[in-house]
Amino acid sequence: MAGAACRGDRNAASGLPIPGENGARVTVEMLNATGKPGLAKVGTRLLRRASIDGVAFGNAPDSVGGGTLDSTRIVVRRGGVAVGNRIRRALGVGRVVVQLDSGRLLDASVFLGVDFAPTGLEFHP
8 A cells, every 4th residue: 555655646746647547558669760869758758648658768770761760650569550549649740550579578669750849848857
């Protein structure tokens, strides 16, 4: 019971929902393919606000679109198109592609493109 109270206090202090509390838990890796630093972290925060668990973020490998993508790509690894649509709603952009891969321990990979341009977000935790 004390553990639940601690989680509730932490959640109230951060203002962020707990992943999975508003539906099935979705785990995502966020990869920046824009060339603009810091966008993967911003995208991860947007997902967290939508109760989606960003388990990793960083830069996309150069092999993805030559290092820069024009549009955001959401690649579903486990589940179906509904997983991708939930992520797309949270980000406000993205094209959903289903490429199932049981070897990955996450539900989707997001490759942020230059169409991802969030506004009005704080950049501090």
